[in-house]
Amino acid sequence: MEGAGMRVEEVLKQLLEKEQDSLTLMKKFVETESFSHDKDGINKLVGILKKAFEVFPVEIQEVVEQEVGNHLKIEWGQGPRQITILSHLDTVYPRGTLESMPFRFEEGKVYGPGVYDMKASYVMMYHLFNLLEEGSLPVDLKILWLLTSDEEVGSPHGKIHAMEEAARSEAVLVLEPSGHGGALKTARKGGGKFTVEVQGIAAHAGVNPEDGANAIEELCRQLIEITGFAAPSIGTTINIGEIKGGTLFNVVPELASAEVDVRVLEHEEGERVEQAFKNLSSFNTKTRLTVKGSMYRPPMPRSEETERLFHIASQVGKQLGLSLTEVTTGGGSDGNFAASAGAPVLDGLGVVGGYAHSPDEYLWLDSLAERTALLYGIILSLAQNR
Ligand SMILES: [Zn+2]
Incomplete structure (x- = not known):
């Protein structure tokens, strides 16, 4: 022995x-x-x-x-x-x-x-x-x-x-x-965390809405796009976990942001999703879009x-x-x-x-x-x- x-x-x-x-x-x-x-x-x-x-x-x-x-x-x-x-x-x-x-x-x-x-x-x-x-x-x-x-x-x-x-x-x-x-x-x-920020233009919702650029509206369109990055059949999930934006109902909102959690089973999926976040661009060109974050855990x-x-x-x-x-x-x-x-x-x-x-x-x-x-x-x- x-x-x-x-x-x-x-x-x-x-x-x-x-x-x-x-x-x-x-x-x-x-x-x-x-x-x-x-x-x-x-x-x-x-x-x-x-x-x-x-x-x-x-x-x-x-x-x-x-x-x-x-x-x-x-x-x-x-x-x-x-x-x-x-x-x-x-x-x-x-x-x-x-x-x-x-x-x-x-x-x-x-x-x-x-x-x-x-x-x-x-x-x-x-x-x-x-x-x-x-x-x-x-x-x-x-x-x-x-x-x-x-x-x-x-x-x-x-x-x-x-x-x-x-x-x-x-x-x-x-x-x-x-x-x-x-x-x-x-x-x-593996996990990733991303922050999506939209800078719009504030305006009066009744008097001159056409001068504004609605940050919340833009963010919502981005989030629908981001939800599409998920591929649950191969383990890639997206969770929009936190959202902020606007001030009052009668003001065209200037700012809106969201925090997104990403989980992947495969390294290549992490790269794909990271790239997809980088490729996002504004729908409404009067707004400015900023995307931060990355995959933090392989x-x-x-x-x-x-x-x-x-x-x-x-x-x-x-x-x-x-x-x-x-x-x-x-x-x-x-x-x-x-x-x-x-x-x-x-x-x-x-x-x-x-x-x-x-x-x-x-x-x-x-x-x-x-x-x-x-x-x-x-x-x-x-x-x-x-
Ligand atoms: Zn532990």
């Missing part, structure tokens, strides 16, 4: 007996609030994680940022082979949310801000490193765990690190919460390599008595950036639960042991399958 590690069934059994430890750790992480825009909160969480993980034979690197909280890298082993694991430090809950949404454990479920998305993943990693102490990995393999600080706002700073690490990895495992019923995420849509397509990773996960799942399914989601994660760097990515490996980004966010405590055993089994399998 040299280098083969522990059987996953045995790992699961051991972890289920450690649920009290899991809760204690999780509580500490959840009660250190870390809203994306709360630099101090995130840096405090980084400090707590460093302290919790320094007990292992790991290299810990705090990546200092100026505008956002710091990122954290925790490395096990030397390489040159590398498997990257992705988590994020930030949550969507401003500081103080804990008061109305305290950390609590009730009837098998754990609640609290960011517990599911994705502070439980730190506990998974704690157990994983404990298991690795058994000396089960080949000496040429490195596990690099990256925790970004700005994922919930699109990773404007963290993405560089996610892409860099992914580029040198043979696999990237993302501990984002699972899909419905524990499904793994094998494809994610899609994570279901590649053959992702399929291979899913197959490995399914095999490990079987040993644990799980029949794992896979889903495509419209939501993004750092997995999108990792995939864009060319790495095989498997996402949604985190805990099972629900209601992320809402006051009822929860996870099933039992799933933490299960998913950790799954992660352990996948890593072992990847380590041996070169």
